[in-house]
Amino acid sequence: MQTLRVELGSRAYPIHIGAGLLERAELYGEGLAGRSIAIVSNSVVGPLYLARVSATLERAGARVVPVLVEDGEQAKRWQSVDQVCDALLAARLGRDGLVIALGGGVVGDLAGFVAAVYQRGVPFVQVPTTLLAQVDSSVGGKTAINHARGKNMIGAFHQPLAVVSDVSTLDTLPDRELRAGLAEVIKHAAALDRAFFDWLEEHIERLGRRDGEALAQAIRRCCELKAEVVAADERESGRRALLNFGHTFGHAIEAATGYGAWLHGEAVAAGMVMAAELSRRLGLLGAEEVARLTELVRRAGLPVTGPAIAAERLREHMATDKKAEQGRLRFVVLEGLGISSLRGGIDARLVDEAVRSGSPGA
């Protein structure tokens, strides 16, 4: 097991990465005996791992309250928040309780948001079981649900007490979701770390084959990069926004196609190619580097082009993005592989061209 730390003063917390961690009660925190612990999972992950985590916590003397929500992006809505809060209240879980998110990014976002607002905030622990959640969404304290008008529009910053990333859980992950996770791995490298990008070009097929050693190495590097960024900028006023590379385009793809049709990672994959194209049109990135990024995304088994939707329609979805300020679009652009920055006031025509360059129907 490797342990990293997210340095956030009094709210600093560890990220544990390794195989077989679900059964290690001490990783979930101290004082488990007599404590009420809600485990929030979904109808797919619950049957696989809930019994194992419950047994571990009960052996340590905790009172476990299991709550299963539906599978998929549609769980990120108010009805699920209400369902989980209802179960917590019925079980009389107090502010001294604990909420554990057991699942992928959706479960983590939902359970984390519940933990942020239930009785004005209770502690929680992230137990991510997908590659996407292990490399990205479980770290950094962002929680949210979706609104009909946009993804993640209602949420909170609520840091976990700990992140327990058991890489053994990736064994049961469907291929499509593994690939979606690789998109966020590539994002970390493309936005922040040239050497990591080079490493990925060498090892992307090993990751696709679920080589355990390669996966652990990639997860660790992503968590290091993210922990550093989050520690420097918890609430996304500056550097943290760089982690949104590919996400303004990606969120627009998800919104325009209806959440869930494209996996988040798939949308981010195509979005990164568009953002690289935009960077090239702004004179910041060479054609060769765009080609290297596009090729890496393709080798990861991810889409390099967007859906058959008009560029103008995609752009409408960007204006409600949280990164928009007073209606002006801002994008994370690349000034090289591993070097990114935030740019505002970009000409809509260039944005549309970047979308069209990678979109069959636009």
Add this chain to the structure above:
Amino acid sequence: MQTLRVELGSRAYPIHIGAGLLERAELYGEGLAGRSIAIVSNSVVGPLYLARVSATLERAGARVVPVLVEDGEQAKRWQSVDQVCDALLAARLGRDGLVIALGGGVVGDLAGFVAAVYQRGVPFVQVPTTLLAQVDSSVGGKTAINHARGKNMIGAFHQPLAVVSDVSTLDTLPDRELRAGLAEVIKHAAALDRAFFDWLEEHIERLGRRDGEALAQAIRRCCELKAEVVAADERESGRRALLNFGHTFGHAIEAATGYGAWLHGEAVAAGMVMAAELSRRLGLLGAEEVARLTELVRRAGLPVTGPAIAAERLREHMATDKKAEQGRLRFVVLEGLGISSLRGGIDARLVDEAVRSGSPGA
């Protein structure tokens, strides 16, 4: 105008108290020109004051987005959060926007919660227009909505940028709501300040007659007391809980009678008498002091007895109170007028007796 300060480090903020403040644009914050500002109010307060605040902000160059929710406690539910978020998203209000809560405690709690979770948090300003909100709920950063299983069960700590208490707005306050506000005034004195309690015994009728000078003095003292407590204990781990004097009983009354039947202040009034009775039964408070508190509550035109509901049923509603820890009840008790403390492990029989002592039907 008087200005106090809530000392919370980087999140410190001013409380402005005085007549005719609604028209003073500079009190709502800096950089209003070009800023999108949502004013959340309700169907009763909106028609009285929204136009005035809007005009003030628009003169300063802001783009105003008015949002009216329904009147009453029922507005503290998810549907209202969704309604306000929808209006904010439709108006493309970004993280650089501002939310103003214009109204009483319900509007402040709701709009504050929206500000806490909309796009993971936007700044907000409290403009309380009821006595209850001016002396209590607008200060301290507690925001919440209700859940079918309990009041304020879903919420967040989200400090305002400023509180603008225009005492002129109390002119339009219905008598019943003015009295409900006096309950929280008495609470501050009974829990924290003996000299203020003595002052109230002299001046309670002036407050009931809306004597402007007396009201301003009472509001200022309550805000001073609350600001001090909040600065020392923002998230209610210790001293701040003392401000819940009368509230464990009061919340149970509200829950058992259905939210809205009793005004919050009315329930707190009867709850304070019960809490004083409990304190007497624990040997902490003399009968004479219980009588003084009861008499002050009565002179304020507030109920000194609870509803005709069995003590056991009221007690069931207390166990889901946020102050409960692992199912054990905790109460704020008095050890004298103006001296309070938090006590746990109290015998249910004593609690029931305290309820019955002040309840016609129990």
